[in-house]
Amino acid sequence: MNSDLRASALVAGMSLLGMAIAAGFSYGYVHGNLVIPGDAGATYENIASSAPLFAAALFGWLVVLMLDVVVAWAFYVFLKPIRPRLALLGAWLRLAYAAILGVAIACLFVSSLLASGAVDTSSFPPEQLHALTNLFLEAFDSIWSMGLIVFGAHLWVTGWVSSRSNRIPKLWSILLLIAAVGYAVIHIGNAFLPSSDRIVAALETVFMVPMVAGELGFGLWLLFKGGKLSSAPAQAPPTGGPVA
Template sequence: METLEKERGFRHQAARIGGAALLLMAIAASFSYGFVHESLTGHGDASATWNHLRSANLLLKSEIAGWILILICDIVAAWAIYVFLKPVHEALALLSAWFRLTYAAILGVSILNLLFVSLLSGSPEKFAGLGQGQLPAFTMLFLDAFESIWSAGLIIFGGHLLIVGYVAISSDHIPKIISILLLLASAGYILIHLAPMFLSAADPIVVVMEYIFKVPMIFGELGFGLWLLFRGGKVTAKN
């Protein structure tokens, strides 16, 4: 009985930690990608983007710090979700954790490209041998590499959500609406980021899919995080 109570308490803590990690990640992502990244890189051509990055290098560094925080939260969430879902289906819970950790590793590689961008735009005098005309081109190359590598990782992340959604819908305690949102979000991530790999003119299709899957992609993990934080611990205390 005492061992069972300790296990419930451990799952209780894991649920709270996982929920907090998912919410913190959502806030950091809104800042790093939704606010900073788009404002820094959405300037049309390489020269305009390069000049803006040079004048806002501190903001770029704050974006990178946000991505590193997201990476840490992903690792914590992988562990916490595994611990919480383990009693429902141990093998699938473990598989979901490995999928998320794989995604986190890919995200880490993509973040390295932003570090290269920060070096190029923050200290251009160190790369004078490249020539002034080449620096913007190299900067755009690393920015494109960041987004391409991250996009590939999000396919793996979609697989993680697919497993979590399936296990969640098999649970008697997790609300079905959250499980369904997670499954829809997984489909969104997989389809949106697979499309450019197989379709030459995927942009219009991706825009439509982003519109279709916008709600579950935003509220799937966010809703799961809120539920874990405020209700997940109460469930483990009773079961």
């Protein structure tokens, strides 16, 4: 049992670190530098002149998507001994998020095809082509934002299950729960309150640290400590009520 837990912890930890690197490159570096908010023409020219870089970013997103599936499995195996049904729910929520992310990535792929000249766009006037490319980029942001609401639900379940174990430090459980709230309120605001930019920006400032430190810190703990032999019981004693 401990060997399975240690293996799943290692897989989860390495996958989370790999996702952080891939997402940092694809979204933080490439998307952040090539996509100019409010300027469809400049964005189009940036992508068209940096087609190999944008293609590399797409590959990075595919890596993130595949690692999300791996993490869903690894979290389930690691958390199953604590609360099996909730661990399964957490895994399904992460898989649902991964499916939504896949749809969003497809929008990026269409933008890449339009800007790189891989498809015949001669029938589109330049301004229309720029607007169409930008439309798919905005669709990526909107769809991914909706998916991050589901991701927040996944983090909430993961944090709650983690909090029921005496082998997992409470710090990570608390950070995961705070990060879950952050993802939910920020992206619900993005999706349903389009005029609340200032409020969303303020929420991002408040929740940024736990959102980054929650899952990444938990991933580092899993990588170096998770599943190792411990004299502590696997889960906290029940305090009453049904066991999930």
